Amino acid sequence: MNKIERFNKLHQSTEPLFLGNAWDLLSALTLEKAGFQAIGTTSWGVANSLGLKDGELIDFDRHLQIIQTITEHVTIPVSADIESGYGESIEAIVHNVLKTADIGVAGINIEDSFKTLNGLRDISLHAKLLFEMRNALEHSGFKDFFINARTDTYLQKENPLLETIERGKAYVDSGASGIFVPGVTSDEDIAEISSKIKAPLNVLSLPGLTSCNKLKELGVRRFSFGNALSDKIIAFMEMNTAQLFALKDTAHLYEE
Numbered sequence: 001m002n003k004i005e006r007f008n009k010l011h012q013s014t015e016p017l018f019l020g021n022a023w024d025l026l027s028a029l030t031l032e033k034a035g036f037q038a039i040g041t042t043s044w045g046v047a048n049s050l051g052l053k054d055g056e057l058i059d060f061d062r063h064l065q066i067i068q069t070i071t072e073h074v075t076i077p078v079s080a081d082i083e084s085g086y087g088e089s090i091e092a093i094v095h096n097v098l099k100t101a102d103i104g105v106a107g108i109n110i111e112d113s114f115k116t117l118n119g120l121r122d123i124s125l126h127a128k129l130l131f132e133m134r135n136a137l138e139h140s141g142f143k144d145f146f147i148n149a150r151t152d153t154y155l156q157k158e159n160p161l162l163e164t165i166e167r168g169k170a171y172v173d174s175g176a177s178g179i180f181v182p183g184v185t186s187d188e189d190i191a192e193i194s195s196k197i198k199a200p201l202n203v204l205s206l207p208g209l210t211s212c213n214k215l216k217e218l219g220v221r222r223f224s225f226g227n228a229l230s231d232k233i234i235a236f237m238e239m240n241t242a243q244l245f246a247l248k249d250t251a252h253l254y255e256e
Contacts, residue, residue, distance in 0.1 A: 007077035007106035007146050010038055011178060011200040016216050019079070019202075019224040023049050027230070028070040028078075040079040040109065041067050045230035054227075056115045060086040060096060068103040077106035079148065084111050090129050094136045101137060107146025109180060112167065113156065120152060123167055127174040134175025148202055148222075149176035154183030161189050168197040178202055178222060185209050187218055194219030 001009070010017045019038055020031035023045025031039055044054040046066055052058060063086075071078045080100050085093030093110075100108055110133070112126045113119070121129070130149060137145045149171040153160035168179040179197050182204035184190055194201045200221035203209065205228055212223050243252060 003077040003104070003106045004142070004144055004146065007038055007079070008144055008177070010077070011146070011221050016212050016220050017200075017222045018212050019222060021045065021225055021227070021229060022070060023227075023230045024066065025069050025073055027233075028074050032074045032076055036076065038077045038079065038106070039070065039074060040224055041070065041081045042227045042230060043081040043083050044227035046081075048227070048230060048234065054083075056083050056086050064099060064103060067100070067105065071104045078104075079107040079109060079146065080105045081109045083109075084113060084115050085129075090132050093129060094132050097133050098136055098140055098142075101140070101142045101145055107148060107177065109148045109150050111150035111152055111180075112171075113152040118156075120156060123170050126167075127170045130171055130174040130176050144177075146177045147175060148178045148180050150180035150182065150202075152182065154181055160184075161192065164189075164193055165196045168193065168199070172197060172199045180204075180222075182226070190215070190218045190220060194221075 017038060018036065019040045020036035021042040022028035022031055022039050023042050028039050046063060047054045047058060050058060067078070067080045082096065082100055086096050087093040097108060097110070112121045114121065130147065133147060151164055151167045151171070153164040153167065157163060164181055171179060176199065178200035180202040181193060184193065184203055185206055185208060190203060201219060202222035202224060203215060203220050205223065205225040215223055240252070244250060
């Protein structure tokens, strides 16, 4: 069984896939050692590690090199967060998706929000992008490559439930393997989305939305924590380095 097949199977398990989010090789190796069965990269964490903000400000090939380093050094499947695809046209984005598949990842996250404009891509336009993406992957030897179609309705819309379901159905019909809805927190909305969209639902960890067991009852098939771990590590490092400088003493580095 190759990594794409393994990754798909993880979404069909009786338990939700708890996806560990990595931003560099060390974090990826640490997640694998802890027992995570798959890794998703976090574009926010990758950007922070390079001193940049999130939002496709990294050169795509440089971003790809980081993901490739992770993929080549872990044995578990990796899903690449490529934001909105690092391109303006369908052709450019599909080209980048194929380049990403070529480095050995099992899937991608691709979102429907713009990076230089406000709002979301038109539903039909994004559906066409997903269709062309799936078609290109199938014809390039990447059968069942996992396309996790992220919709940012809950991050940008005031009453997002109905549009989320509409977009989710359209995206699945166009070739998406799963739907990712960051920002949704209501139990009722999560249950409604998971029941109406016939594909694995991925939700993002947020304060008050933290339990895989609870999410399983709501129909969630995949749970990820995005940049939460990388933010926690950065905050810990900032606190400790500030303490080192203020006290001119290293004693706290050896405390258990």
